[in-house]
Amino acid sequence: MRILVVGKGGREHALVRALSESPESPEIFCFPGSDAIFQIAKSVPADGLESLVDWMAQNSIDLCVAGEESYLVKNEGLANLCKKAGIPCWGPPKESAQLEASKEFAKEFLLRNQIPTARAVTTSTMEEAVTAIAGEYPTVLKFDGLAAGKGVAVCPDEASAYEFLNEVFTHQRFGPGRVLVEQCLTGPEVSIFAAIIDDQYLIFTPARDYKRALDGDLGPNTGGMGAVASRQLISAELLAQIEKEIVQPTVSGLCSEGLPYRGFLYFGLMLTPDGPKVIEYNCRFGDPECQAVMPLVKGDLAGFCLAGAKGELKPDLISFDDGWSVCVILASHGYPESSRSGDVISGLESPGDHRIYHAGTKLAEDGSWQTNGGRVLAIVSQGQDRQSAVASAHAATDLVSFPGQQRRRDIGILNFD
CATH class of the missing domain: 3.30.470.20 (ATP-grasp fold, B domain)
Structure with missing residues (x-):
């Protein structure tokens, strides 16, 4: 079996590894991929969706797995192009992927199908958004589009709401789009x-x-x-x-x-x-x-x-597995407002019963791993109970370091104890 995974982050690294461990030992390819992913999967000479699907058709790919959301709605859509080429795709077509790509589309779908959700109003300008908020805080503001996980703000007060609305409407941080003003659950x-x-x-x-x-x-x-x-x-x-x-x-x-x-x-x-x-x-x-x-x-x-x-x-x-799994992220200096690249990572070869997934790393010419993004690594451990999984994950994370690293030490603990 020949499988191509689309994406480049820690999620795709985890998917590539899980797929590669299937009993048939499938041959795995990835686009655009990363240095870490290419330790398991093979790279693909493509420069966009169309050339990627052409390559899959020419190289007898049995399955395309969509990891990163943007490719599902980019241009004609990954799954749509795969269907035209006769390639099975594990990922929805562009019209269905609007559930993620458009917060407004998703909200209307929820309401039509009587699925429990928060009340919301769609706004097109800062003035409309401020009117919709009507001084009720906290409020939730959602950019109506893909924003790499950063398009939602829980605003406790007027100042934080204006800061987010300025980013969206004045600076267009995520591109043109509307904002949902939503009840804070x-x-x-x-x-x-x-x-x-x-x-x-x-x-x-x-x-x-x-x-x-x-x-x-x-x-x-x-x-x-x-x-x-x-x-x-x-x-x-x-x-x-x-x-x-x-x-x-x-x-x-x-x-x-x-x-x-x-x-x-x-x-x-x-x-x-x-x-x-x-x-x-x-x-x-x-x-x-x-x-x-x-x-x-x-x-x-x-x-x-x-x-x-x-x-x-x-x-x-x-x-x-009926047990527990705990994942701790190591992020680079400045994250989430910015990120720093080029810091050398040590401790990746530390022995132990844990998994390390790369999200923002690169392999330097001297063979060292360096930071190359905001979220750098995910370190994951399992246990039959939560406490043992938590202890193992944090102990494993302690073994890995790089200058300026950030982490939380209450993962798996907060909201439980």
Whole structure:
């Protein structure tokens, strides 16, 4: 089996490794990839989506796996181009990927299908947004488009709201787009992942990520500073409620609205006093949740995704470890406002029962690994109970270092103890 994974970050490194460990030992390729990914996968001589799909067709690729969200909605769309070329793609077509690409599209879909979510108003100017907020704080502001995980702001006061709105409307940090002014929900968050194949689905291991930069959930929002994953994270009763009220109606809504879907769908949920509600959809695995979840997936992930891309759900091909997985992110100096590259990383060869996924690194000419982005590494450990997984993950993270590194030391601890 020949598989191509699209993306370049820590999530894709985790997917590439998990797919490569499938029983058939598939041949893995990646685009655009990274130095670390190319330790496992082979690079592809392409310079864009069209040339990539042409290369896949010419090189008998059996399966394309979408990792990074932007390719699903870029130009004609990755899955759409794969379909034209007759290549099975594990990832939704462009029209369905609007669930992530447009917050407005997702909100209207949720409301049409009576799926629990927060109240929201779509605004086109700063003046409209300020009017919609109406002095009610905290409020949630969401840029209506892809923003690499940075397009959402939870604003406790007027000053923070104006700062975000200025970034969007005045400076157009994310490009042109509108803003959703949304009711601020309260409660713990949980990430639910489902493999969706037309009108069927399989729920993967639930996870929870830590978005704030500093311990105690303080500091600015980031793309994620760590995550925990376990079948024990929420009760079986709560998972059944989420499936009945959110997952099933989402799958039914996709089918009834003629939105084809074969791939992973992420449900970002808030467990409010009124029950679970959808904060957002992502049309791929979360990052860094993927790095925490993938080590808990056992069996033939490659075969599962290939069958799914062809329209067949085969849950017997995979199983899920009942233990815990904890992922700790090491970020570079200045993150999330900026990042620093070129700092030498030490300790990557430290022995231990843990996994290291590269997100923002490069291999220097002298053979050393250096920082090359905001989130640099994800260090992941498992355990049969949360405490042992937490201890192992943080001990493993202590072994790795580089100048200016940032990390949180309460991953897997905060909101539990």
